[in-house]
Amino acid sequence: GAVVSQHPSWVICKSGTSVKIECRSLDFQATTMFWYRQFPKQSLMLMATSNEGSKATYEQGVEKDKFLINHASLTLSTLTVTSAHPEDSSFYICGTGQGATGELFFGEGSRLTVL
């Protein structure tokens, strides 16, 4: 299966700062990357779909200006949480598909804590 590397695995920041999370596909070209958010003991909520070379598609209720997504190359997609607040503290996971099987391959996730 595909290998997806996500970095950092955890980050602590102060309110008002911005945090960038990177998601890399190591062994294939990812034209699409899905970004999910997960609160403790809850399910994954799809935030947005990033597409290489074009604008990301955001799910209803997700602030575009708050969660900036960039997919500038076929191997790298980034999520930037801007002007972070404590309520942005969460577990963020990226995932991408390969081929027509439908399954997704996920990064190990990034735990963000905003103080």
Added chain:
Amino acid sequence: SQQGEEDPQALSIQEGENATMNCSYKTSINNLQWYRQNSGRGLVHLILIRSNEREKHSGRLRVTLDTSKKSSSLLITASRAADTASYFCATEAGGYNKLIFGAGTRLAVHP
């Protein structure tokens, strides 16, 4: 948004017992998938069942799909402590590979 519900929300069993988790969904599907997540980690794909399939096996995993009831079940036989994790079902939501996840079942297998 979440596709549906899973039950139970939490399941605690002894090693060697079987674990059954259920998933319901709301819309028509091409396939349904099950994923596993260890605490604080990413998700790992377990098995995919297509809409025209009713049952599928993979090792100690058995998945069933009932499209008339819009439900699926995941059975883990002869459970082990290493099976302790959260299990999620997922269905595609109108986009290629775009998955919507169920609420998940937290499974604890005690030695």
